[in-house]
Amino acid sequence: MTETRPLSIPVILGTTRKGRNSGPVARMIVAELAKRPEVVTELIDIATLPLPTDDAGTAIKDPGFSAKIDRADALVIVSPEYNHGCPGLLKHVLDSCVEEYIHKAVGIAGVSASTFGGARVIENLLPVMRELGMVTIFWDLNFSNAGQLFDADGKPRDPGPRPSTIRFLNELIWMAKTLRYGREQIPLT
């Protein structure tokens, strides 16, 4: 199979909190994806999306966000852990789309100030991903002690990338290619 279209793998920054530690994490992942010649990527910062709170679900769908997710072959969701769960606004954004997610790959990066690295928020999000129709990969990224990982300019204190980041992206790209082939070539019946 000759494939000329690059894979589209946007990274969703899943918090609007000022001073968020997830921002440098998301930008680091975008930078690593951008190194892959077969991938096009971009940062989708939910803080820049119009997010009405007087309604929910597909009624608040933003056409720009919808188009990016529809074009995507895979997603990376960077989510902090707030009280053992994901930010409410991240869920609010995710719930605004439906068909855009079907049979797409997703990898999750958890971020927390504690030593657990967002393990709980990742476990929280897995059934949500499943219900949205996405396929989760078996690699996660966990960023612990998030406030200490990056300097004041958002540069990683530990020059990377970490081996886990490489493995995570390798698996995500593999799943993205596989599912694109499935969406386009393998009939359901």
Added chain:
Amino acid sequence: MDLNKALTPCPVCGVPMNHHADKMVYVEGCGPVHEVLEEFYRCPNCGAAAARVPGQGEQGSS
């Protein structure tokens, strides 16, 4: 049942689309929120997406 025989060509490039998923989705309007079965399609040529609820016509996107 070969649903592909009933496919609308891709709204972008005209190639017959691949029916790759059926999923129950929640819809609003016309009464309480209810579930319907929605069919999902992708174009093997350009990657465009389409979806339809059988009997209600098609929604395409790029």
